[in-house]
Amino acid sequence: MNNPKNSSANILILATGGTIAGTAGAALKRDYRPGQIGIDAFIQQADALGLKARLTGREVAAIGSEDMHPDLWSTLYSACAEAMDDPQVDGVVITHGTDTAEETALLLDLTLPTNKPIVLVGAMRPADAVGSDGMRNFVNAIRVAADGDASGRGVLLVMSDRVISARDARKARTSGTDAFRGFPRDSIASVTPSSLDWFGDPWATDRPARFAFPDKFPTVPILYAYAGMQTDAVDCLMQDGTKGIVLAGFGEGNAPGIIRRRLAEAAESEIVVVRASRVDEGLVDRESEDDESGFIAARGLNPVKARILLQVMLASGINDPALIQQAFDRR
Ligand code: DAS
Numbered sequence: 001m002n003n004p005k006n007s008s009a010n011i012l013i014l015a016t017g018g019t020i021a022g023t024a025g026a027a028l029k030r031d032y033r034p035g036q037i038g039i040d041a042f043i044q045q046a047d048a049l050g051l052k053a054r055l056t057g058r059e060v061a062a063i064g065s066e067d068m069h070p071d072l073w074s075t076l077y078s079a080c081a082e083a084m085d086d087p088q089v090d091g092v093v094i095t096h097g098t099d100t101a102e103e104t105a106l107l108l109d110l111t112l113p114t115n116k117p118i119v120l121v122g123a124m125r126p127a128d129a130v131g132s133d134g135m136r137n138f139v140n141a142i143r144v145a146a147d148g149d150a151s152g153r154g155v156l157l158v159m160s161d162r163v164i165s166a167r168d169a170r171k172a173r174t175s176g177t178d179a180f181r182g183f184p185r186d187s188i189a190s191v192t193p194s195s196l197d198w199f200g201d202p203w204a205t206d207r208p209a210r211f212a213f214p215d216k217f218p219t220v221p222i223l224y225a226y227a228g229m230q231t232d233a234v235d236c237l238m239q240d241g242t243k244g245i246v247l248a249g250f251g252e253g254n255a256p257g258i259i260r261r262r263l264a265e266a267a268e269s270e271i272v273v274v275r276a277s278r279v280d281e282g283l284v285d286r287e288s289e290d291d292e293s294g295f296i297a298a299r300g301l302n303p304v305k306a307r308i309l310l311q312v313m314l315a316s317g318i319n320d321p322a323l324i325q326q327a328f329d330r331r
Contacts, residue, residue, distance in 0.1 A: 008052055008053065008054065009052075009053045009054070009090035009091060009145070009146035010053070010054045010056065010088055010089055010090050011053045011054070011055050011056070011089075011090060011091050011092070011093055011142055011145050011146060012056050012057075012058065012079075012083050012089045012091075012092045012093070013039060013042075013043065013055055013056065013057045013058065013092075013093050013094075013095065014058055014060050014076060014079050014080070014092060014093070014094045014095070015038075015039040015042070015057060015058070015059045015060060015061075015062070015094075015095045016035075016060050016061045016062075016063060016065065016068070016072070016076070016094065016095060016096050016097070017034050017035025017061055017062040017063040017064060017065070017095075017096075017097060018034050018035060018063075018064060018065050018095060018096050018097030018098065018122050018123070019032070019034055019064075019097060019098065019122060019123045019124060019125065019126055019134070020095050020096075020097075020121065020122050020123035020127070020134040020137065020138065021034065021035045021036060021037040021038075021039075021042060021062065021095060021127065021134075022034040022035060022036055022037075022123075022126035022127060023036040023037065023126050023127055023128045024126050024128055024129060025128065026128070027128060027129060027130045028130065029129075032126040032128075032129070034062075034063065034064040034065075034097055034126075035061070035062030035063055035064065036062075036127075037127055038059060038062075039057035039058065039059045039095075040057055042057070042095070042138070043055045043057045045135065046135065046138060046139060046142070049135075049139060049193075051139065051142060052146075053142050053145075053146045055142070058079065060072065060075055060076060060079065061075075063097070064097050064099070065096055065097025065098065065099045065100040065101060065104075065122075066097070066099050066100065068097070068100045068103070068104060070214075070216075070217045073104065073107055074213065076094065076104065076108065077107075077108060077111060077112070077213045079092075080092055080094075080108060080112050080118055081112060081213075083116070084112060084113055084115055084116055089116070090116065090117075090145075090146065091116050091117040091118070091119065091144075091145030091146055091150065091151075092116065092117070092118045092119070092145065093119050093120075093121060093138070093141045093142060093145045094118070094119070094120045094121070095121055095122070095138070096120050096121070096122050097122055098122040098123070098124060098159070098171055098179060098180070099171065100304075101120050101122050101157060101169070101171070102157070102166075102169045102170050102171060102302075102304065102305060103304055103305065103308055104120065105120045105155050105156075105157050105166035105169055106155075106166045106167065106169075106301075106305045106308050106309070107308050107312065108155045108166070109154045109155035109165075109166035109167060110209075110210050110211050110308070110309065110312050111209050111210070111211055111212065111213040111312065112155065112209050113206075113207060113208050113209050114151060114152050114153065114154055114202075114204045114205070114206070114207045115151055115152075115206060116151050117144060117145045117146075117147065117150035117151050117153075117156065118145075118155045118156070119141045119144050119145045119150070119155075119156045119157070119158055120141075120155065120156070120157045120158070120166075121137050121138055121140070121141035121157070121158045121159070122134075122137065122159060123137055123138075123177075124159075124175065124176060124177045124179050125177065131177075133159075133160065133177040136161075136193065137158060137159055137160070139193045140158050140161060140191040140192065140193060141158040143191055143193065143196050144156060144158055144163055144189070144191055144196060147196055149198055149202065150163075151202065151205070152202030152203065152204050152205035152206070152207070153165060153188065153202050153203065153204065154166050154167065154204055154207075156188075157169040157180065158191060159177075159178075159179065159180045160177050160178045160179070160180070161190060161191055161192055162180070162182075162186075162187040162189070162190060162191070163187060163188055163189035163190070163191055163198075164180060164181075164182040164185075164186070164187055164188065165182065165185065165188055167300070167301075167305075167331060168182035168183055168184065168185045168186070168188075168300070169181075169182055170182075170183060170280070170302055170305075172280060181280075181281075183280075183281050183300060183302075184283070184300045187199070188200065203331075210327075211312045211313065211315075211316050212315070212316055213312075214311060214312060214315030214316075215315065216315065217311050217315065218243040218244065218311050218314040218315055219239070219241050219242050219243055219244075220242070220243060220244040220245065220246060220307050220310050220311050220314070221237040221242065221245060221246075222245075222246045222247075222248055222303050222304070222307055223237060223245055223246070223247050223248065223255075223259075223263075224248045224278060224303075225247065225248060225249045225250050225254070225255045225256075225259070225278060229255075229256060229259060230258070231258055231259065231262045233259070234259060234262040234263060234266065235262070238266055238271065242271055243271065243272065243314050243319075244271060244272040244273070244274065244307075244310045244311070244314055245263065245266060245271055245272075245273050245274070246273075246274045246276055246298070246303050246306045246307045246310060247259075247263065247273065247274065247275045247276060247303075248276055248277065248278040248303035249275055249276065249277055249278060249284075250277070250278065250279075251277065251279060251282075252277060252282065252283075252284050252285065253275030253276055253277050253284035253297060253298065255275075260289075260293065263293070263295070264292075264293035264294065264295075267293055267294035267295060267321075268294065270319070272296065272310060272314065272319055272321065272324060273293070273294070273295045273296065274295070274296045274297075274298050274306050274307075274310055274324075274328070275290070275295050275296070275297055275298060276298035276301060276302060276303040276306040277298070277302070277303075278303070280302075283299055283300055284297050284298045284299060285297055285299065286325070294321055295321075296310075296321055296324050296325045296328060297325065297328065298328055299328045299329055301328065306328070309327060309328065310324065313327060
């Protein structure tokens with residue numbers, strides 16, 4: 001399928017900054033500042049390419065996504081929720097830095113319905129760099145957001161001619177334009193400025209939001225495992241108010257015996273413990289010890305995304321490990 005079904009779609013662009021709107025001031029320079037190009041100028045450049053979709057821009061922020069935070073997530077969520085109800089909007093594109101795009105994508109995926117496409121897009125090279133990838137990624141994202149077949153697939157991420165679902169997307173390289181990978185599923189579509197090919201049918205048509213957007217994000221630190229670690233690494237995370245801990249464990253979510261025992265004590269004192277892995281790819285499945293210790297297995301989610309899912313559930317008042325495990329198990 002090479003043409004968007006809705007070739008004159010109305011797309012709302014929510015700009016947050018990032019490298020896609022960044023400039024260095026010289027094509028060969030390495031250092032640059034994110035979020036320098038305003039959304040109106042960006043849309044003008046895109047329109048000049050002859051896009052069929054009608055774009056309306058709103059600048060929500062102009063930051064590097066290392067500074068993404070819950071208040072801004074809340075603004076993005078409200079803007080998307082409004083757009084989902086607005087008959088004048090066919091789809092939403094969010095321009096975003098790549099560093100935390102996977103966290104924003106999963107959070108919105110968990111808290112918004114799937115009735116219209118919501119697409120995150122970023123770039124690895126600033127707009128004025130030689131070989132910049134930003135405008136191509138943006139045009140691709142518009143093509144996806146304007147396609148009726150993009151709805152019912154949850155929030156999507158478009159980078160380097162690929163579409164990856166929010167649940168699967170992860171940044172896997174520090175540099176180079178092919179910086180994202182999907183796990184367990186890799187790309188779910190291939191996109192270029194002149195083509196869009198989905199590799200399967202939508203799986204969540206008309207799915208309502210799974211969880212409420214948190215009023216307040218519970219304190220859930222990530223514990224990174226390393227050889228020789230001692231229990232003080234856990235103890236310093238168990239401050240007043242800590243509601244959960246995500247272990248970025250060795251291999252399949254492992255940790256030294258003393259750490260597992262300390263985490264089991266934490267779980268007994270009602271801190272929800274999720275075992276994820278510091279390894280980039282592979283599932284973390286339940287083990288028999290998880291039942292005894294009250295742990296949850298992160299399955300396909302990496303530590304930062306496991307943290308988002310856990311925060312959203314805890315904020316909804318869900319802290320039963322069996323129910324939380326079910327949410328980690330489902331796609
Ligand atoms: N500056 C980083 C960020 O905003 C990198 C990027 O945009 O790709 O996440």
